[in-house]
Amino acid sequence: MTDALELDALWEEFHHAVNMTSQELAARLRVSDAAEETEPLPDQAGSPTWQHVLAILQKRRTDLTDDDIRTMYEVVDTVTEQRDEENEPAADDTRRRHHLMALGHDPLKPPQ
Numbered sequence: 001m002t003d004a005l006e007l008d009a010l011w012e013e014f015h016h017a018v019n020m021t022s023q024e025l026a027a028r029l030r031v032s033d034a035a036e037e038t039e040p041l042p043d044q045a046g047s048p049t050w051q052h053v054l055a056i057l058q059k060r061r062t063d064l065t066d067d068d069i070r071t072m073y074e075v076v077d078t079v080t081e082q083r084d085e086e087n088e089p090a091a092d093d094t095r096r097r098h099h100l101m102a103l104g105h106d107p108l109k110p111p112q
Contacts, residue, residue, distance in 0.1 A: 002069055011061050014072040017079040018104035019111075022057040025104050029054065049074075053104045079105045 002010065020028070029050050052071045059068065082100060100107055 007061065007064070007069070010069065010072055010076070013076045014056070017076045018053060018057065019109050020101065020104045020106050022054055024106070025050070025054050025057065028101055050102055057104065075103050079103055083107065 018025075049071070052068070053075060056064070056068050056072060064072075079100060082096070083105070097107055
């Protein structure tokens, strides 16, 4: 189990790495999974990791499970590895941008 200080730091890192709101991520999941004539149910859109990130965004810090914490570490590590502050994906670099957006990080979204 993670101690309180480490969890606080992880919470901050996760919410810095995941710069999309839960509403933005949910909409992105539905769009990415939508077929020409169908749209998935909200709770069935996206991969299990996408759904888990969305679920974490909708939780309070005190409600996190060990599985949530593992996913948060994975997301922070992956976004950190794939982001390049000086060379963020451009709008035409859709594959890389969409991969990061699957984790809740939109590289084209201005910092807040």
